[in-house]
Amino acid sequence: MAEIMYWEALRRAHDEEMTRDPLVICMGEDIGVAGGTYKATNGLFDKYGPERVIDTPISEGGYTGLGIGASFVGVRPIIEIMSVNFAWLAMDQVFNTAAKVRYMSGGQLEAPVVVRSPGGTAHQLGAQHSARMEKVFMGVAGLRVVTPSNPRQAYGLLKSAVRCNDPVFINEHELMYNMKGDVPDEEYFMPLEGSEVAREGIDVTLFGYNISVHWCLAAAEILASKHGINAEVIDLYSLSPLDREGIKASVSKTHRAVIVEEAEPAVGVGSEVMAIINEECFFELDAPPVRVSAKNVPIPYNHTLEKMAIPTTQDVVDAVLKQFGLS
Amino acid sequence: MKPADKKRVLKEMLFARRFEERCYEAYVERKIGGFLHLYSGEEACAYGVLEAAKPGHDYVMTSYRDHIHAIKSGVSPKAVMAELFAKETGCCKGLGGSMHIFGAEQRFMGGYALVGGPFPLAAGIAKGIKLKGGDEICICFLGDAANNQGVFHESLNMAKVWDLPVLYVCENNLYGIGTRIERSTAVVDQYKRVGAYDIPSAQVDGQDIETVYDAAKIAIDHVRSGKGPYFLELMTYRYRGHSMSDSNAYRTKEEEQLWNERDPLNILRDRLVGAGEITVDEYKQWDTEIIAEIEDDIIKFAEESPEPSAELLDKYVLAENDPWVRGGAK
Known part of the structure; x- marks a missing residue:
């Protein structure tokens, strides 16, 4: 058991899953060369390269849809949306496709995609950078929504979400990335359901x-x-x-x-x-x-x-x- | 195209026409519910492009006007018709409907009902192909009006930045639902719009399948060789309204007549008759056989198939018994 920060826990989960499965990729704005706004992917660009750690253009609907499409053919994308406020732009793809494709295809396709995004009010970010949108995501059938409150959960929920065959939205928080907490040294998987x-x-x-x-x-x-x-x-x-x-x-x-x-x-x-x-x-x-x-x-x-x-x-x-x- | 292929594909297009027209009747009879978007008039687009591709190997996706793309990709017409009839034997077990035909086994990755929605999905499939190192490509058929969505631009940009093996086929039928392209779109020639993303493109007659096929060959070779995306604009026309709820009041009889004279089936049939490859009687014979097959085989199957069982209502909302929901296999 080691005390690490929330962002370090996320980074560790990314790293372990990417090492295990070459079809796990991560994508989002500034997550690669710049190391990630919250450092959740820090260093992974150098380790896994640009094909798997993808700096996207600022096109939330586009890159989220791209990740969802890739997940149809076996890729396991972890998509970081820099702020949950921007996730509105990706709602069509998340709600109309990721959450529904298994159902409307009669079980033929699935969208095992993870979308991570921080919400919450932070420090004077103003109306368009302070949304709390979990209520929006949790109202849609076909989507799982989890929200880690500490580094152990951040690590364990991301580990399970990557492997789960459902689309999972992980609701993080602008203010919590530097929070410290104990995370098991061995691999640890949180159930995606429960309390x-x-x-x-x-x-x-x-x-x-x-x-x-x-x-x-x-x-x-x-x-x-x-x-x-x-x-x-x-x-x-x-x-x-x-x-x-x-x-x-x-x-x-x-x-x-x-x-x-x-x-x-x-x-x-x-x-x-x-x-x-x-x-x-x-x-x-x-x-x-x-x-x-x-x-x-x-x-x-x-x-x-x-x-x-x-x-x-x-x-x-x-x-x-x-x-x-x-x- | 080889003469034998032309003959075969003419028969396939005739089947597509009769299939769609029979759907129209079934809709009027209330055997098919919801929305229904028919492909009649545009057949040379799907058949021309997919003749040049490798259906079942290449991935295909499209909009809600999807029956024929699915069938040409290898999805059984019976399973498509049964889906339209909302039966459990339908390709999506009656859960999808006309706008959501899927055939994962045939790599027909679906029909989607949000205009433009498939643009990034297709780029994503292409990204998956690239990561896995296969020689497949992804072919995405959408109408001209989809190009006025933001994801058109976002997806073309990403497809080019990352050189993804995706072919976007624009079936330009001149109308976005009931609004003519000039009234909604600043640049009417759609192929010109992708120049902004430095993506190679072409605009060809979508009513002549040989023209479509030749243009698609060039496009597909480009994409398959790893040179990145391509955009192919096919000029075409739909005979029916946008959907069955469309009054079709926005087009003139003169315009419809003009396009009727350029019917994709007639163009190929007349050419093959002229070349002595088929006779008019042979074509008529096919037609009789196809109508009978649709009635006796396909419609009968759909009619007689069972309704979906109640347990299907919530069977496919989430993955069944996924161990990671419980934190792994314990």
């Missing part, structure tokens, strides 16, 4: 994913030390499909749920988890579930307003206290 218990507790379940897992963990510490509330934190690293059983099991134990998301509330992870709780374990609830979400606004440039637009650890603490009638 993880990030912190065990008995009084309330905090559901988070990607960066919001860390807000939940920080909130749980405050709740425990200052308010005597022992919160469980569930890491929903798989957003499509969501882990119905895991959600049910935790809520059945704690009888309370708070869902924390960096995205706007409408049609999102929070609303979907609430629907699952209703469907699976409504009568286990001691209180109505609560969402802690971003404000329903495009992200502003001004730093103070930007911070106001997205949830904080304190927002999570406040939501829990309110649910307990303590505020």
